[in-house]
Structures are given as C-alpha cells and as structure tokens.
Amino acid sequence: MRIVVGHLYPDYLNIYADRGNIAVLAERARVRGHELDVRAIGMHDDVPEVDLFYVGGGQDREQALVAEDLAGKAEVLHAAVADGAAVLAVCGGYQLLGRSYRDLSGAELPGVGLLPLRTVAGKRRMIGDVLLDCAWAGETLAGFENHAGRTSLEAGAEPLGRVVSGFGNDGESGYEGCRAGRVYGTYLHGPLLPRNPWFADRLLMEALAHAGVEVELTPLADELEHAAHTVSAARARARGGR
Amino acid sequence: MRLPIPLALEAAALRSAGALSRIAGRGGGTTLPGKLLWKLDPGAIELLARRLERGSVLVSATNGKTTTSAMVAEILRPSVRVAHNASGANLVSGVASTLLERNGAELGLFEVDEAALPEVVRRVRPRALLLGNLFRDQLDRYGELEIVAARWCEAVASLPETCLVLNGDDPQIGNLARPGALVFGLDDPRQARPALQHAADSTHCVRCGTPYDYAAAYVGHLGDYRCPSCGHARPPLALAARDIELNGLDGAAFTLATPAGDTHVELTLPGLYNVYNALAAAALALALEVPLDGITAGLHRFAAVFGRFERIAVGDRRLLMLLIKNPAGANEAVRTLVEGAAPRVAVVALNDAIADGRDVSWIWDVDFEPLLAGLESLVATGTRAAELALRFAYGGLARERIEVVPSLEQALDRGLELTPAGGELTLLPTYTAMLALRKVVADRGHVANYWVTAP
Numbered sequence: 166m167r168i169v170v171g172h173l174y175p176d177y178l179n180i181y182a183d184r185g186n187i188a189v190l191a192e193r194a195r196v197r198g199h200e201l202d203v204r205a206i207g208m209h210d211d212v213p214e215v216d217l218f219y220v221g222g223g224q225d226r227e228q229a230l231v232a233e234d235l236a237g238k239a240e241v242l243h244a245a246v247a248d249g250a251a252v253l254a255v256c257g258g259y260q261l262l263g264r265s266y267r268d269l270s271g272a273e274l275p276g277v278g279l280l281p282l283r284t285v286a287g288k289r290r291m292i293g294d295v296l297l298d299c300a301w302a303g304e305t306l307a308g309f310e311n312h313a314g315r316t317s318l319e320a321g322a323e324p325l326g327r328v329v330s331g332f333g334n335d336g337e338s339g340y341e342g343c344r345a346g347r348v349y350g351t352y353l354h355g356p357l358l359p360r361n362p363w364f365a366d367r368l369l370m371e372a373l374a375h376a377g378v379e380v381e382l383t384p385l386a387d388e389l390e391h392a393a394h395t396v397s398a399a400r401a402r403a404r405g406g407r
Numbered sequence: 408m409r410l411p412i413p414l415a416l417e418a419a420a421l422r423s424a425g426a427l428s429r430i431a432g433r434g435g436g437t438t439l440p441g442k443l444l445w446k447l448d449p450g451a452i453e454l455l456a457r458r459l460e461r462g463s464v465l466v467s468a469t470n471g472k473t474t475t476s477a478m479v480a481e482i483l484r485p486s487v488r489v490a491h492n493a494s495g496a497n498l499v500s501g502v503a504s505t506l507l508e509r510n511g512a513e514l515g516l517f518e519v520d521e522a523a524l525p526e527v528v529r530r531v532r533p534r535a536l537l538l539g540n541l542f543r544d545q546l547d548r549y550g551e552l553e554i555v556a557a558r559w560c561e562a563v564a565s566l567p568e569t570c571l572v573l574n575g576d577d578p579q580i581g582n583l584a585r586p587g588a589l590v591f592g593l594d595d596p597r598q599a600r601p602a603l604q605h606a607a608d609s610t611h612c613v614r615c616g617t618p619y620d621y622a623a624a625y626v627g628h629l630g631d632y633r634c635p636s637c638g639h640a641r642p643p644l645a646l647a648a649r650d651i652e653l654n655g656l657d658g659a660a661f662t663l664a665t666p667a668g669d670t671h672v673e674l675t676l677p678g679l680y681n682v683y684n685a686l687a688a689a690a691l692a693l694a695l696e697v698p699l700d701g702i703t704a705g706l707h708r709f710a711a712v713f714g715r716f717e718r719i720a721v722g723d724r725r726l727l728m729l730l731i732k733n734p735a736g737a738n739e740a741v742r743t744l745v746e747g748a749a750p751r752v753a754v755v756a757l758n759d760a761i762a763d764g765r766d767v768s769w770i771w772d773v774d775f776e777p778l779l780a781g782l783e784s785l786v787a788t789g790t791r792a793a794e795l796a797l798r799f800a801y802g803g804l805a806r807e808r809i810e811v812v813p814s815l816e817q818a819l820d821r822g823l824e825l826t827p828a829g830g831e832l833t834l835l836p837t838y839t840a841m842l843a844l845r846k847v848v849a850d851r852g853h854v855a856n857y858w859v860t861a862p
C-alpha cells in the first residue's frame with residue numbers, strides 16, 4: 166500500500182532532526198511491504214490528498230514566516246482531518262496547530278485550530294530529557310524538549326501524556342502535548358519516533374486506515390529502539406521532576 | 408566580591424593553583440586559575456589584557472575556531488610572543504587563565520566560545536575580531552542561531568574601533584560588514600555543492616526572510632548568496648581563495664588573493680572547511696600586518712590540532728580521528744573521508760555530556776549516508792551508542808553490520824580487531840568522547856596528552 170505523507174514546510178521547519186522521524190516512518194512502512202510517498206508542501210503550495218501530515222519545528226523567525234501561509238491552509242487541513250487523515254506536529258509545528266501563538270512582543274500569530282490550545286512565549290526556555298506516561302496507549306514516550314512557549318490546553322482537551330520527568334506543556338500542569346482523534350502535537354523532538362517505535366507504528370496504522378486498509382502491522386524486534394528508549398528514559402528520570 | 412589582593416600576588420597564587428591541578432591530573436588545569444580570578448576579581452582580566460603591548464585579537468565561530476586560531480599562532484610564532492588559549496579553554500575563565508600564564512607575551516590571541524563572545528569582548532576590547540561562521544550547534548546550550556547572531560551584532564557595535572575580519576560567505580556574518588572590514592570568502596564555483604545541504608541553516612534572507620539564491624554553496628549555507636527580493640548579497644571580498652585543489656585526506660592547496668597580491672598556499676590538512684580556516688587565519692594575519700610570505704610559510708608549517716584531524720600509529724595499525732560536534736562540521740568530516748578513501752571500518756562515538764550537548768537530535772541532521780556504501784562494520788559507542796546505531800540503521804546500514812559497544816575503550820579495541828594489519832581505523836567522536844579516546848590511546852603510550860603537547 167502507498168502511504169502519502171505531506172511534510173509541511175520542510176525548508177523552514179526542520180530544526181530538530183525532523184527528517185529522523187520521517188526516515189523511521191519510511192523504513193517501518195517498507196519492511197511491512199508498504200511504501201511511504203513523502204511530498205513537501207511549501208509556501209503557497211496547494212495541499213494534496215494526504216494520509217499523514219507532518220509539521221516539524223523551526224526557530225522563531227522561520228515559524229513567523231510560515232504562520233500566515235499555514236493559517237491560509239486551515240480549511241483544507243480541517244477537511245482532511247475530518248476525512249480521517251492523521252497529523253503529527255512537533256515543537257513549532259505543535260504550537261502552530263493550536264488556536265494562536267503570542268510572541269514576547271505581544272504580537273499574535275494565527276493558528277490552524279486543529280488542537281484546542283493556545284501558546285504564549287515565555288522568557289525561560291524549558292530544556293531537557295522528558296519521559297511521558299501515555300496511559301491511553303499503555304506506553305511511555307521518551308524524548309527531548311527545548312521550548313520557551315507555554316502551552317495551555319482548553320478544558321476537556323486530551324494531553325499526549327502525563328509528565329513523569331521534565332517540563333511538558335507549560336512546566337506546571339504536569340501534562341505534555343495534545344491529541345484530538347488522529348491529530349497529535351508534542352514538544353518532544355528527540356527525534357521522537359526512533360526511540361518510541363510504538364508511536365511510529367500507531368501513526369502508520371492510522372495513515373493506512375485513511376488510505377483504505379485496516380491492518381495490524383507485524384511486530385519488529387526493535388532491540389536498538391528499546392535500548393535507546395531505555396537510555397533516554399533514564400536520562401529523564403535522573404533529572405527528576407520539573 | 409572584590410578582594411584587595413595585589414595583582415602580582417594574586418597571579419602568583421593562581422598560577423600555582425594551575426600547577427597543582429595539573430599535578431593532580433584534573434584535566435590539565437587549564438581553566439582553574441582563570442575561574443578563581445573570574446570569581447575573585449573580574450576587573451583584573453581587563454587589567455591583564457591591557458598589559459599586552461600589542462593588544463588582543465579574538466577568533467569566534469561555530470566550527471573551526473580552534474584550528475583557525477592555532478594557524479594564526481603558527482603564522483605569528485617567528486615574529487610575535489603570543490598568549491594563546493591553545494588547549495581550547497575558550498570561555499572567559501580560559502581567557503583569564505591564559506592571560507595569567509602569559510609570561511612576557513606581547514599579543515593576546517584567543518579563540519572564544521560563541522556564547523561567551525559578548526562578555527570576552529567587554530573584558531578584552533580586542534584590536535581585531537575574526538568571525539568565521541554560525542551554524543546550529545547544541546541548541547540546548549546556545550539557544551537558537553538568531554539569538555547568538557543578535558548578540559554578536561551588539562558586540563560588534565560596541566567595538567567601533569576594532570578591525571573586523573569577517574567571513575562574507577555566511578549571510579549572518581556578511582551582514583555585519585562595515586567600512587574598513589576585511590571580508591573573506593571562497594571564489595571557486597567548481598568546488599560548490601550541487602544543492603544546499605540538509606543542515607544548511609541561514610538560507611533565508613537575514614533582512615527580509617526570502618530564500619537566498621546561491622550562485623555557489625560551499626559548506627552548509629556558506630557561499631555566494633543573493634536575496635532576489637531585497638538584494639542583500641555577499642559583500643565584495645577583500646580576500647578570496649581561488650583555484651582550490653582538494654587532495655583527498657592528504658591536503659589542499661589554493662591561490663590566496665589579497666589586496667597585497669596573490670600567493671599559493673599548500674596545506675597538510677584536508678577538506679574545504681580547512682581552506683576556510685586557512686583563509687580566515689590569513690585574513691587575520693594580514694590585519695596584523697604579517698607579510699604574505701610569512702602567512703604562507705606559517706600555513707605550510709601548520710600541523711593538525713589535536714583530535715580534529717589526527718593520525719596516530721597504534722602498533723601495526725593506524726587511527727584516523729576526526730572530531731564531530733554538529734551537523735555542518737560532521738558533514739565536512741564525512742565529505743573529506745569519502746573524497747579520500749572511504750572507510751571500511753569505523754568507530755563512531757556519541758556522548759551527551761554538557762560539552763557534547765545533552766540533546767543528541769543533531770545526529771539525525773548529519774548526512775552520514777555517503778559513508779554507508781563502503782562500510783563493512785560500524786561500531787557505535789559512547790553514552791548514547793544505541794541512539795547512534797539507530798541513526799545508521801534508519802539511514803540504510805544493515806543492522807548486522809552495526810555493533811553497539813557503549814564502552815569507548817572496548818569499542819576502540821573492537822574497531823582495531825576488525826581492522827586488518829597495516830590498515831587504518833576511522834574514529835568519529837564527539838568532543839568528550841574524543842578526549843576520552845585520546846586518553847586511552849595516550850595511556851597505552853601511543854600519543855602524549857594534549858596539555859603536554861599543546862604549543
């Protein structure tokens with residue numbers, strides 16, 4: 166099966182090894198007999214029919230450059246998600262998927278509104294290893310965060326996970342990320358997917374479902390993946406609470 | 408806290424602190440006295456700097472600052488007594504330590520950490536400032552590139568009298584040019600890359616945000632750029648490297664074009680990034696009024712700085728060590744290796760101590776792929792060995808060719824075992840892994856520890 170991935174603004178939002186996440190999706194699809202067709206969606210580009218969208222992180226400047234263009238794509242993105250397309254947004258991309266982003270000067274960037282949250286830039290950067298408990302999936306996520314933005318979820322919004330160690334969305338709430346149906350946003354770069362293969366497979370299954378096949382993916386040995394997860398999780402635990 | 412200790416007494420006491428820590432084997436004692444001085448009396452650094460009769464020059468860059476300043480030191484060696492932080496201690500404390508140990512030096516030559524530059528500039532007030540490049544490096548420590556660039560801009564503005572020596576090929580640095588600045592860059596489109604590398608950083612106009620058009624892209628985002636929208640472009644070059652010849656791992660040569668005439672430069676160091684380093688060193692030396700033949704002779708004498716590119720004989724095998732620390736630098740190490748003889752066995756070491764960067768995501772932005780074709784065995788080592796192994800596995804290296812050996816010493820031995828007699832083992836370590844591997848090799852008697860051999 167061919168899985169179409171729409172990579173939004175790869176020339177602008179790519180700071181935290183976002184291509185590592187894409188490489189993991191491509192390889193894990195390939196060994197199961199599927200093919201990942203990754204298409205760059207840049208400034209002023211039309212949005213094609215896509216099974217999985219990916220939005221990465223950028224520096225403040227790049228983020229501001231793409232924000233308006235992305236907001237202009239909001240309608241077609243909402244329609245794609247309503248149709249069952251999956252979305253993974255990391256760091257800056259996560260912030261832009263919310264309702265708005267307010268920078269230090271007080272200026273407000275428009276968001277896409279796919280996730281029920283708002284972000285306000287802060288002075289202190291929240292940096293370090295993170296471990297999340299994702300009880301909804303019976304799994305954990307290990308990664309690295311580096312953000313000055315403080316994200317607050319609206320009442321009733323589902324976080325991606327509970328913070329075991331690290332800062333998370335705002336350094337206070339004890340939650341990290343957000344999920345709404347097949348839309349996932351997180352500050353964890355890491356990159357996220359190499360050391361959290363269950364999450365990569367979940368995204369692939371959801372993308373495949375959108376492409377028209379409901380399948381369970383054959384499990385892989387994932388020895389290196391688990392070893393990397395263990396080290397990353399241990400780093401986060403050693404750091405302790407926030 | 409300011410203690411009224413006479414400076415000479417203070418300096419003597421602090422020097423012995425350095426000697427003590429060296430004897431105790433605590434990492435060479437290269438910064439302890441400086442740290443003490445910095446704590447006791449930060450103003451003393453200014454006082455010590457002012458005693459250098461020919462003033463000070465600073466060298467900063469994400470990549471190549473150690474090599475570049477060592478080249479400048481070699482160029483100056485026959486004619487000037489220089490205080491140089493050769494061991495790479497490049498924070499304020501390292502500069503302070505070097506000033507304390509100056510022993511009759513006339514000129515201060517300091518490589519300076521990108522983030523520490525504003526503070527060192529405030530204390531030292533350099534007569535010349537060389538800015539080489541800005542790449543993304545350790546985002547967890549330095550923050551975003553734009554923030555470092557903005558701080559550099561302020562630092563430069565605070566030095567109206569200082570001679571600026573700037574790499575015009577970097578848009579962020581070319582943008583700092585002002586009348587009287589000495590701007591250098593490459594002028595040889597044959598050496599350009601067909602496309603911008605993945606890890607290219609400053610590819611959008613620093614003034615208006617439009618993507619630059621590149622007539623030539625050399626290393627990362629360094630090249631001959633022009634903004635199609637507002638016209639911001641590489642400033643005119645006062646110094647250029649032309650007719651560049653890269654001779655694999657054996658060295659490089661180029662024509663150095665300067666306002667004082669053209670000359671031929673031969674380097675024993677490989678790779679385009681070392682052409683940049685040599686060009687930068689030549690520009691700074693020219694700003695210090697060294698004649699052209701003194702510059703070419705110094706560059707010719709120069710041998711690699713520890714670990715950054717080093718061959719060490721170990722019994723009947725050889726080690727080839729290249730430091731990797733960020734995507735742009737690692738890409739050039741890979742390019743240099745592949746243009747020489749691509750390795751069949753490699754030990755790649757990823758540590759995540761503070762000096763390496765706690766955030767190891769950068770390895771996913773390195774173009775390691777050109778290495779994979781010829782690679783029979785990869786030993787992944789260091790504190791994040793498994794993560795590194797994943798990078799190569801998802802890059803396309805078959806998992807059965809990858810061994811994960813977290814202990815650096817065991818990984819080195821395994822690499823040597825896999826290397827045939829008479830062969831060469833390639834080591835690509837991050838900073839603290841490089842120091843540790845070098846210590847293992849030194850403890851076995853193959854090479855001296857760096858603070859003993861540093862000039």
Ligand SMILES: [Zn+2]
Nearest residue numbers: 612615634637
């Ligand atoms: Zn422009």
